[in-house]
Amino acid sequence: MDDESSTDQDADSPDTSQMTFGKGSDPTDSSQETTNDDSGGISIRDRLQTESSGGVFANKDLVRSDTIIDEDRIVGRDDQLGRVVDNLKPVLQDEGIPDMLLSGPSGTGKSLIIHAVCKQIVELCESQDKTFGVLSINCEGPKTADRAVYRLVKAAADDLGVEPGVPQTGVSTDQKLERLYELMREHYEGVIFILDEIDMLEGPYQEAEYNSLIYQLSRARKLADFDGPISLTAITNYADFMKELNSRAQSSYNPDDIFFDDYDANQLRSILKMRRDAFEPDALAGDVIPLVAALGSHTHGDARKAIDLLRWAGELAERRGGNTVTENDVREAQEKYTENRRLRHISGISTQKKLAIYAVAATGHYTKERLEWIPAGPAFKTYQFIADTMDMDQYSRETFVNHVTEQSTYGVLEFDRRGKGRGRGVHMYFSLSEDPETIMETIREDSRFEDLAHENATIGAVVSERLTRFRNQNY
Numbered sequence: 001m002d003d004e005s006s007t008d009q010d011a012d013s014p015d016t017s018q019m020t021f022g023k024g025s026d027p028t029d030s031s032q033e034t035t036n037d038d039s040g041g042i043s044i045r046d047r048l049q050t051e052s053s054g055g056v057f058a059n060k061d062l063v064r065s066d067t068i069i070d071e072d073r074i075v076g077r078d079d080q081l082g083r084v085v086d087n088l089k090p091v092l093q094d095e096g097i098p099d100m101l102l103s104g105p106s107g108t109g110k111s112l113i114i115h116a117v118c119k120q121i122v123e124l125c126e127s128q129d130k131t132f133g134v135l136s137i138n139c140e141g142p143k144t145a146d147r148a149v150y151r152l153v154k155a156a157a158d159d160l161g162v163e164p165g166v167p168q169t170g171v172s173t174d175q176k177l178e179r180l181y182e183l184m185r186e187h188y189e190g191v192i193f194i195l196d197e198i199d200m201l202e203g204p205y206q207e208a209e210y211n212s213l214i215y216q217l218s219r220a221r222k223l224a225d226f227d228g229p230i231s232l233t234a235i236t237n238y239a240d241f242m243k244e245l246n247s248r249a250q251s252s253y254n255p256d257d258i259f260f261d262d263y264d265a266n267q268l269r270s271i272l273k274m275r276r277d278a279f280e281p282d283a284l285a286g287d288v289i290p291l292v293a294a295l296g297s298h299t300h301g302d303a304r305k306a307i308d309l310l311r312w313a314g315e316l317a318e319r320r321g322g323n324t325v326t327e328n329d330v331r332e333a334q335e336k337y338t339e340n341r342r343l344r345h346i347s348g349i350s351t352q353k354k355l356a357i358y359a360v361a362a363t364g365h366y367t368k369e370r371l372e373w374i375p376a377g378p379a380f381k382t383y384q385f386i387a388d389t390m391d392m393d394q395y396s397r398e399t400f401v402n403h404v405t406e407q408s409t410y411g412v413l414e415f416d417r418r419g420k421g422r423g424r425g426v427h428m429y430f431s432l433s434e435d436p437e438t439i440m441e442t443i444r445e446d447s448r449f450e451d452l453a454h455e456n457a458t459i460g461a462v463v464s465e466r467l468t469r470f471r472n473q474n475y
């Protein structure tokens, strides 16, 4: 794996070292213990040693969502696993392999499955004296196609233990691609490019950078002069990602589209049970795993969040000096975890997505009666108005809706299609999980949005007018 990509901070990652909770609100924030002198004179070293003896965890890594788990701990993804296996199996006979698109909400096993299968392919190829290259990057970091190509070069170089052979800046993207192809020709019999979070590669221009990256890499079969099998596999949270591609990218990339849906409570329970040995034998009260699974399936269906919640509950139990993780620990962890995470997540999303969420929140906020379900039509008009005011690019209504609905996977909102009343059509609505004003304030902490604080009156007027029109069914 690309070392740069592995250090990219996943916007959704609950990596506690990066969390920005208010002081005292993060149940895992041990930094306060080292600075507050309320410890009765116990040294940091003593504290560290006290924590490591006893406690509820036996192998905490198993409940860290960034731990790469063994294959035998994977449950509940038989269909997707089967399809990925079938697609990549021809590598072992030196036959061609298809491009793939793994799509679906966060934490549903997309990265886990592709990497688990690739690991086996690499090992089987090795046993046939062949080298299969898994060149994987996370697209959240690079921002441009050029940087993404460089990271692929670096991923290959690191894998092979050679120098990248091109500088990161000062040479063209074509030169970097040529170096990538050269490494492939010289060292690999087959290659899979894995572009995780492909939709994050938006770049600074109106046309998103993932278009050119996909276009360039999908032509590698023709241009690289490489005889072996190649697959371009992209991973995204968007179910409709293909629709976002421009025609050039679409015509060169025809992936097998494999969808990963949310986990239900039973699946989450099985996933968590397979990690039970993260805890000391009697450290989990009987109702803890079912409760974490139920809460998880109710709010998101995301295995990463469920695993994190279980770990957080364990950390809370240790904090209070208990030997058992209880239902209360889970509930307390859930409260603290969701309370902060949504806003933390919003502050980390791209400018366009912030703009879209701001428009929804403003539409909810500037109404006289508090709207539980905010109609997408007026919210989109508000979005257009704010984009105009800020002199920002405006995207289509479809993209706006995608940007907003995507946030449901992070618990920021729910969306639904519902009737406006008898014979008045079905419309898309959003329901925010946080107070709209708090969301707006969070977004205005980004300096690009701070001036919106002076636009309350105008935005309020636009919202009222659009909502009145919506009620009168003018759109």
Ligand SMILES: Nc1ncnc2c1ncn2[C@@H]1O[C@H](COP(=O)(O)OP(=O)(O)OP(=O)(O)O)[C@@H](O)[C@H]1O
Binding pocket: 012, 064, 065, 066, 067, 069, 073, 074, 075, 076, 077, 104, 105, 106, 107, 108, 109, 110, 111, 112, 113, 236, 237, 260, 271, 303, 304, 307
């Ligand atoms: N079927 C499963 N069995 C066991 N663990 C799972 C399963 N699915 C997901 N997990 C765990 O949940 C976490 C998130 O999974 P993964 O990274 O594959 O999700 P993803 O769909 O790629 O999410 P994102 O879109 O946010 O990147 C990982 O720790 C992974 O080990």
